Amino acid sequence: MAMLKLNQLTAGQEATVSYVMGDGPVSQRLLEMGMVPGASVKVTQLSPWGGPMMVNLDGYSLSLRSTEADLITLLS
Amino acid sequence: MKPAIAFLGNPNTGKTTLFNALTGLRQQVGNYPGVTVERKHGQLTTPHGVVELIDLPGTYSLAAQSPDEEVVANVLRGHQKGEQPLSGVVVIVDASNLKRNLYLVSQVLEVGLPTIVVLNMMDIAKRRGVTIDVTALEKRLGVPVIPMKANVGGGVTQLNAALMQVVAGQIKIPKPVGLRDPETGKWQSGRTDACGDHPIAQEAVARYNWIRGVLHGIVFQVPSTRSHFSDRLDKVLTHRVWGTVIFVIVMLFMFQAIYSWAGPLQDMIDNGVSALGEWVGSWMPSGVLKDLVQDGVIGGVGSVLVFLPQIVFLFLFIAFLEDCGYMARAAFLMDRLFARIGLSGKSFIPMLSSFACAIPGVMATRTIENRRDRFVTILVSPLMSCSARLPVYTLLIAAFVPSVTWMGGLLGFQGAMLFAMHALGFAVAIPIVWILKRTVLKGATPPFVMELPSYKMPSLKLVGWRALDRAKTFVQSAGTIILAMSVVIWALSYFPTADHNYFAMMGHAIEPLVKPLGWDWRIGMSVLAAFPAREVVIAAMATSFNVNVADGDDSSGILQALQNATWPDGAPLFGLAVAMSVMIFFALCCQCGATVAIIRRETNSWKWAGFAFAYMTILAYLAAAIVYQVMAYFGVGI
């Protein structure tokens, strides 16, 4: 089973967070901001060609780039 | 010693609004020693004596990543140099986003200080269909919880009472949350399988598990099929095409509005200044004193004071944009471009603030985590055209750019020109950032993880207060530094004789230097004299072009003086080409003593301050020379 990552979702799709990879400052910030196992994320806005994406994370809007979204693994 | 209580919370929780409501104007703003983190203090008088309130920078976590967050953690633990140990903490949380906000609360409860939780934005939560059982929350957290509305309606009295209890020692230190085994130091994350072994992940999981437990059964969300107003607005405002188009239109409208709305007010001030000049002229005996008062003082200061309405309008606009939540959207839109040049969209926020004034802009870079990225942002922020450049632009545009309007006056050529001058600084900043990130401040592109706060109606009182405060500063500077510089310039151009004066002698000496820009010595000297404060350039021009406020039959004395100015051979001095060259020089140069000083302070080195001044001056000179020479070559606007 291939792992589903946050940056593979399309606009409007919803999923549940499985875990955040890595232990660097970006991973730490993502975890603190609520990207913990069990949290629900919904992609609200995608900008193609390397622009950031906007997600709704447990009720608030968060923006992040594809490189950061790549750290977030989802339950499929 | 006065007891001290700190206010902290996530960014965008309305912490500062609440702090201002409690302390009013009795605030002191400063820096913590050794670090460039703002230290904001206010005082609250209670029946038990005066309490010192400390407004800490917004933070998501006590595990610090930026210098701001580090200070917050140190102040709480009583380790911060320059700060006394605290008597208590007030944590402000956003009721519409309780889950994430309680993360910080869970950390604060472990610090071991009497704690009060303020549940702010209850009205926004209610609108989103969230109901919270406050009494139950209070019981579960073990600390007082005070509900409050976003624009600080009720609740302030309750908070005041709670603060008094803290001072009186009636609030107990909360029980630690106890998420960590005291012996092994292991987090009670419940599961070590999925989240790996990183202690960071385990801490986050443990805390969010605790939050889930706290909120279980006391927070109710009415499921709504309708999307929130904020989300719908975001669909348009952050759209990669429409969002950008709207951003440009908002900016265009802003500059056109500054132009047309401020006009009548400016005329009023102008008429007042002329009347004062005439009145003085009618009773003072002629002589050197009358010349000083009329030409030096009234002519110099009056010509600058006229621009007060424009500056107030610009500040109103920027303050409104900052407070309504739009800045984060602009940062989101710009991230794609900024990622290409090696920064993140976050750097756009200080740059946008710099359109009001570079000083708060440079200070707003403190939220940028990486030191090098912060320095790059600081170095380009002064390129954004601040309100002090506005008088120069509007004067020269009014004098030399034709007044054509379209769409019933909504959009005009002059307003578009003003917008173009502001866009220039931004356009130049892009390649400069690119170069800096590849040479002196080399580094990887920073990550971009940013919260987009919900839109809210800014408190008009707060926005108005900031604009008024700026107006006060402007009038103050007109009455002090601009007045003094006007007198000095007047004196230089009056002695030894009006025809052979010191100002002209110095001017003739530097004329070869400014000749390539199409300037004569009067323009050159006026620009040089403006180093202490940019606005001085208008006063200096008024003096060096011999504007007489008293005998002007209409109010546009300086405007006409510029239009009628000639070279010694009788050829007109100004045309569109020279006006453009002056404006472009002003747009890109660093003629502001205060900006150089703040860069020195924020980077803690003269090297960077000197670098900013040098590169901007060279850039301004070259750009102005190229534009003038090209226009002259093709015979445009001469």
Add this chain to the structure above:
Amino acid sequence: MTAQFVIVGVVIVGAVVYVSCRLWKEWRHSQSGCSHCPANHLNSKK
């Protein structure tokens, strides 16, 4: 006439002293972490 020149002279000297003091203060300000620049009031970030 002399009285006028005296007043003007005093005003000019005052202005020169003020401008020098101001620049000196700004320089000092950049050295330390003082706070009285107007801009600090604007920086009311949440």
